[in-house]
Amino acid sequence: MTPEELHELAQAHLEADKKLSHCLFVCGAAACLAARSDAVIEAFQAAVKARGLEESVAVKNAGCMGLCALGPLVRVEPAGVLYQQVTPEDAGAILDGLGGPPVERLVCPTDVPFYQRQFNIVLENSGHIDSESLDDYVARGGYAALAKALTAMTPGQVVDEVTTSGLRGRGGGGYRTGLKWSTVAKAPGQKKYVICNADEGDPGAFMDRSVLESDPHRVLEGMAIAAYAVGANEGYIYVRAEYPLAIKRLADAIRKAQRAGVLGNAIMGTTFSFQVDLRLGAGAFVCGEETALISSIEGKRGTPRPRPPYPAEFGLWGRPTLINNVETFANVPAIVRNGGHWFASIGTEKSAGTKVFALAGRVVNTGLIEVPMGITLREIIYDIGGGIPEGRKFKAVQTGGPSGGCIPQQYLDMPVDYESLAQVGSIMGSGGMIVMDETSCMVDVARFFMDFCRTESCGRCVPCRVGTTHMHTLLTRITDGSATLDDLALLEELCEMVKQTSLCGLGQTAPNPVISTLRYFRDEYLAHIVEKRCPAGVCRMTRAPKEVAV
Amino acid sequence: MAWKATDIRGVDVEAQETPALSEQTVSEIRALFDRYPTRQAVLLPALHLAQAQIGYLPPKALLEIAGLLELAPAQVLDVVTFYEMYWRQPKGRKLIQVCRSMSCELCGQVGLLDAIKAKLGIEEGQTTPDGQFTLIAVECLAACDKAPVVLVNETLHEKVAVKDLDEILKPE
Numbered sequence: 001m002t003p004e005e006l007h008e009l010a011q012a013h014l015e016a017d018k019k020l021s022h023c024l025f026v027c028g029a030a031a032c033l034a035a036r037s038d039a040v041i042e043a044f045q046a047a048v049k050a051r052g053l054e055e056s057v058a059v060k061n062a063g064c065m066g067l068c069a070l071g072p073l074v075r076v077e078p079a080g081v082l083y084q085q086v087t088p089e090d091a092g093a094i095l096d097g098l099g100g101p102p103v104e105r106l107v108c109p110t111d112v113p114f115y116q117r118q119f120n121i122v123l124e125n126s127g128h129i130d131s132e133s134l135d136d137y138v139a140r141g142g143y144a145a146l147a148k149a150l151t152a153m154t155p156g157q158v159v160d161e162v163t164t165s166g167l168r169g170r171g172g173g174g175y176r177t178g179l180k181w182s183t184v185a186k187a188p189g190q191k192k193y194v195i196c197n198a199d200e201g202d203p204g205a206f207m208d209r210s211v212l213e214s215d216p217h218r219v220l221e222g223m224a225i226a227a228y229a230v231g232a233n234e235g236y237i238y239v240r241a242e243y244p245l246a247i248k249r250l251a252d253a254i255r256k257a258q259r260a261g262v263l264g265n266a267i268m269g270t271t272f273s274f275q276v277d278l279r280l281g282a283g284a285f286v287c288g289e290e291t292a293l294i295s296s297i298e299g300k301r302g303t304p305r306p307r308p309p310y311p312a313e314f315g316l317w318g319r320p321t322l323i324n325n326v327e328t329f330a331n332v333p334a335i336v337r338n339g340g341h342w343f344a345s346i347g348t349e350k351s352a353g354t355k356v357f358a359l360a361g362r363v364v365n366t367g368l369i370e371v372p373m374g375i376t377l378r379e380i381i382y383d384i385g386g387g388i389p390e391g392r393k394f395k396a397v398q399t400g401g402p403s404g405g406c407i408p409q410q411y412l413d414m415p416v417d418y419e420s421l422a423q424v425g426s427i428m429g430s431g432g433m434i435v436m437d438e439t440s441c442m443v444d445v446a447r448f449f450m451d452f453c454r455t456e457s458c459g460r461c462v463p464c465r466v467g468t469t470h471m472h473t474l475l476t477r478i479t480d481g482s483a484t485l486d487d488l489a490l491l492e493e494l495c496e497m498v499k500q501t502s503l504c505g506l507g508q509t510a511p512n513p514v515i516s517t518l519r520y521f522r523d524e525y526l527a528h529i530v531e532k533r534c535p536a537g538v539c540r541m542t543r544a545p546k547e548v549a550v
Numbered sequence: 551m552a553w554k555a556t557d558i559r560g561v562d563v564e565a566q567e568t569p570a571l572s573e574q575t576v577s578e579i580r581a582l583f584d585r586y587p588t589r590q591a592v593l594l595p596a597l598h599l600a601q602a603q604i605g606y607l608p609p610k611a612l613l614e615i616a617g618l619l620e621l622a623p624a625q626v627l628d629v630v631t632f633y634e635m636y637w638r639q640p641k642g643r644k645l646i647q648v649c650r651s652m653s654c655e656l657c658g659q660v661g662l663l664d665a666i667k668a669k670l671g672i673e674e675g676q677t678t679p680d681g682q683f684t685l686i687a688v689e690c691l692a693a694c695d696k697a698p699v700v701l702v703n704e705t706l707h708e709k710v711a712v713k714d715l716d717e718i719l720k721p722e
């Protein structure tokens with residue numbers, strides 16, 4: 001397919017859609033699917049047929065629409081009405097009401113802060129296209145950015161555009177994407193690789209899964225643009241094997257893109273070729289770390305190695321390798337299409353663009369949100385999230401998963417950007433955001449994440465392997481009431497040691513949840529140790545001495 | 551042969567005549583050879599294919615894969631033991647995976663796991679004697695907004711309560 005044909009396809013598709021009177025998008029992403037949205041789709045298809053409306057009404061299987069807690073969601077275009085908690089039995093009523101007023105009892109209001117405070121780049125197509133349709137993606141401007149890059153820009157110009165945009169890695173580290181691309185572009189050698197990190201392993205994170213399920217072509221287009229910019233012809237997507245639906249959609253998208261000539265050999269009639277291969281993980285969190293991931297693709301144990309050399313210079317099979325996160329790649333087509341300055345104008349000076357967060361825990365509206373950087377935590381939790389359920393009190397929000405920290409009440413008005421989060425002892429991380437209320441015990445939370453790090457430590461370096469186990473033992477002692485103040489001192493010492501001496505990011509950041517809870521909730525630790533009491537009433541204190549000396 | 555292997559019934563695998571890998575699995579593995587610069591790179595996909603065919607990875611299958619990929623059996627075992635998703639024991643017809651991560655714990659997973667254990671009469675990592683169920687606790691299944699969740703084979707059950715267990719744990 002040449003760029004002209006691409007344009008024609010987009011036009012033809014838009015024309016065809018104009019002939020329809022209505023289009024129904026039923027969310028087919030994992031959360032709604034689990035709420036039986038597949039049965040809803042079937043019911044709609046049957047109802048359309050029964051009414052002989054095949055010519056004028058299309059039923060499409062679309063991607064995530066955000067409010068997963070109210071699924072299955074159905075959007076009716078062009079009216080723009082959103083229905084919530086739709087059952088197969090509702091299909092008839094919705095169809096019969098088309099053209100008239102919406103079915104009141106099912107309407108999900110969209111003029112609420114949940115939608116109005118959001119700004120969609122990565123999720124712009126999510127819920128607006130059939131995620132399995134290449135044509136739908138193209139009709140919404142898909143692959144036009146790749147066409148623009150290949151025909152109107154040099155690789156160097158593409159790198160410059162990404163640099164101008166100020167985009168930073170969304171996989172956790174926040175490294176400048178433009179800088180990484182230019183390092184790989186400059187690295188000597190004919191053979192280079194591009195890898196998409198879709199190993200999303202942070203507990204509490206489900207952004208990447210949703211992007212892959214809802215808009216897989218977006219990630220492929222981003223990768224192809226990156227490959228052109230850095231001079232690579234082969235790419236890998238390393239995806240968590242626990243995501244069967246994302247894997248299916250990706251494999252299907254790759255096949256369709258190759259058939260359409262927007263991926264594979266001589267893309268869009270140019271001399272540029274780019275092959276993409278899908279690789280499945282096998283259940284090891286540490287494989288999300290870039291050097292471990294590379295080792296896993298090579299067919300070895302997924303253990304990290306010391307850096308430098310960085311993958312940009314010495315990566316897959318020793319070749320220069322660009323490795324970026326799913327969400328990072330998903331931003332690229334929009335940057336190339338609208339320009340780096342456009343992207344840089346969104347968000348804050350040092351943290352440009354938007355961030356997708358997975359909002360979960362003790363908050364009313366759980367689900368996926370995309371917000372401009374610099375928004376405050378309060379806006380996210382109260383305006384978009386709808387606050388804490390059951391009239392309970394907010395206690396802390398955990399960002400960055402096992403590498404991050406807990407942010408207390410007093411920082412709710414802080415802007416969400418890389419630097420501010422780091423300042424208060426947490427990190428942006430990959431985008432998990434877990435809200436906790438007064439019923440959560442902060443020591444137990446710390447113990448919880450340490451348990452995760454202890455089991456996921458690959459065992460290659462001693463500080464991480466032994467240190468996380470030791471810290472976990474100490475935290476368990478605190479939560480069962482058998483710890484002393486000496487144990488607390490030892491815990492603090494270990495935090496410092498493991499942080500300073502571990503080989504990879506897993507160990508280096510493992511103490512963060514402990515450090516941050518000690519910083520803001522030290523009184524809870526002391527209540528456990530000195531008074532043998534869990535203020536939140538979570539820990540059972542089974543091993544507390546009978547006679548308590550207060 | 552680097553190690554002497556017996557299968558689950560204690561039968562010496564080298565004495566068994568029929569190969570563990572089906573012809574189709576072998577040809578699917580071979581089809582991957584051209585995709586990578588090394589044979590070793592085929593190891594993880596090959597293990598996934600073998601497991602999909604057999605349900606787990608018996609020693610004999612590992613030896614056959616080692617032979618196909620020209621690797622030492624120790625290299626294969628080294629990789630198999632590293633990754634959690636490779637099973638070296640047969641698992642039940644239904645694999646019950648209970649999420650034990652943060653959001654699920656905040657939303658009531660603890661009582662749920664205990665209830666499942668009591669109902670099936672097994673601990674984490676065990677299989678019921680009739681071979682119906684294997685129970686494991688896993689890290690975040692990326693459905694935290696619907697916590698607590700339980701994955702049964704490829705079906706995700708969300709917002710699971712103890713009262714739902716009869717339905718979820720129906721034997722086949």
Ligand SMILES: Cc1cc2nc3c(=O)[nH]c(=O)nc-3n(C[C@H](O)[C@H](O)[C@H](O)COP(=O)(O)O)c2cc1C
Nearest residue numbers: 169170171199200201288289290324325328505506
């Ligand atoms: C223990 C560990 C786990 C990681 N897991 C992931 C992951 O699941 N997904 C991801 O994109 N990056 C993960 N990273 C970060 C990667 O090493 C790497 O920085 C990232 O893929 C680079 O992409 P970006 O610049 O686009 O963020 C992890 C790092 C560490 C130390």
Ligand code: FES
Nearest residue numbers: 649654691693694
């Ligand atoms: S914490 Fe259970 S699905 Fe994420």
